[in-house]
Amino acid sequence: MSQYDKKSRKPEYHQMKSRSTMSMAVQRAEYGLNGQGNFGLNAPNRDFRKNSADIKTGTVRKNYSRFSVFSKSGGEAYLMGNVSKKSLSPAGSVTIIETDEGPQWEPDTNPFQAQIRNPKKESKLKGIKSFICYQITPTNTGIQVSRRYKHFDWLYERLVDKFITICIPALPDKQVTGRYEDTFIEKRMEQLQRWLTRMTNHPVISRSEVFQHFVTCTDEKLWKVGKRKAEKGDFAGAAFFSLVQTPQTPLELNHVEAHHDSFHKFVKSMDESLKHVILAVHDHSKKHIGPFKREYNKLGASFTSLANSFELDNGLQSQRLTMALQHTGKTYTEIGDLYAIQPREDLYPLEDSMREYTGMLACFPDMISFHKHTLSTEREYQKSQEDGKIDGLDAEQVRRRADVISYSMMAEMNHFHQERVKDYKDMMQKYLQEQIKFYETITNKLQENLAMYGDINT
Secondary structure, three states, X not given: OOOOOOOOOOHHHHHHHOOOHHHHHHHHHHHOOOOOOOOOOOOOOOOOOOOHHHOOOOOXXXXXXXXXXXXXXXXXXHHOOOOOOOOOOHHHOEEXXXXXXXXXXXXXXXXXXXXXXXXXXXXXXXXXXXXXXXXEEEOOOOOOEEEEHHHHHHHHHHHHHHOOOOOOOOOOOOOOOOOOXXXXXXXXXXXXXXXXXXXXXXXXXXXXXXXXXXXXXXXXXXXXXXXXXXXXXXXXXXXXXXXXXXXXXXXXXXXXXXXXXHHHHHHHHHHHHHHHHHHXXXXXXXXXXXXXXXXXXXXHHHHHHHHHHHOOOOOHHHXXXXXXXXXXXXXXXXXXXXXXXXXXXXXXXHHHHHHHHHHHHOOHHHHHXXXXXXHHHXXXXXXXXXXXXXXXXXXXXXXXXXXXXXXXXXXXXXXXXXXXXXXXXXXXXXXXXXXXXXXXXXXXXXXXXXXXXXXXXX
């Protein structure tokens, strides 16, 4: 396998399996996001070395062996009708409905969340191998299950395999050192919670058999049985579209292509804007901890020094002035300390949320490419029919299958936009609320100090 060892994956196969790895790797290189300083989600380490000449700047990937993704995931075979229909059952079907907002995944009638709590260090092989287990409790069952990071990684791989047009953001990186430090465990649990919540919020992922197995199975033997079943890969990749039920209305190809191009431009624009926002927020956080704290502490110390010199005068009003001035020094020192801890309340959570979206956006280039090849194939068959080169029935069958892919892609686009509007509303409200509380605290401290100068008779 040339420079890749037996455990490594082939490059084109790895692109299909881990849609966001290349783009996130570039992002880490640009912003120095490796290690504990990264407050967001990283792409997984896959022990896969890329040629630096193949890596472009920016987090959204450019044209990089796109056809291999379409072909190797079974897109061509599906459009030609060469996908096996064995084991098709209504229980595994996925429905897309038409709404005023366009095609959407059918909502889950029994939505749930899953909370991650109480990480525990455990071991096996008589203590030779240690690891952290996270306790997951779904709200719909209330039954706790225990999962390691490797189980999350396994689930991620299964989901990426199965859902070719659904956004599956990458997991945080594996950690070689410091894995058992409290700060790392707390941060890792927070990152996994974000990822798990994103999955439970998706109406297709949350109801999928493999995801339900992950969040509900408590028996070790049943876990292994379900694991083997999921790894068989039935209806993975483009074969998944055999399970999708769409509206009967045929899609207009020109309209779908325009919708596709519009979303492609949106992804590129949002990705570029996020890079600037994340950098600005990160730099502002560092200023809070460093220069802002330092300057306010310096100002406070200077006021305190001046007050100390006033102590040489024992007059009543002079003593009141000295006390007020000492309080001014203390107030500005406290303001500096407030600046240093404030990022935990607003800037860090905001940065985490922004970084999560860079990971989500990194999923879309391969999805967009897959859809683009679908539309190209549909148009080729349409032209061949018009030229009399193929039978009209063959072209119609390709069009219907292409419509299933297009409906699925548009449903995922709409789901992404719905989540984005909700998330950004929530994150900006929380950020501004914390900012208001912060400045109100500072204002109250200054008002308290100002009142002390009003007690001085002149």
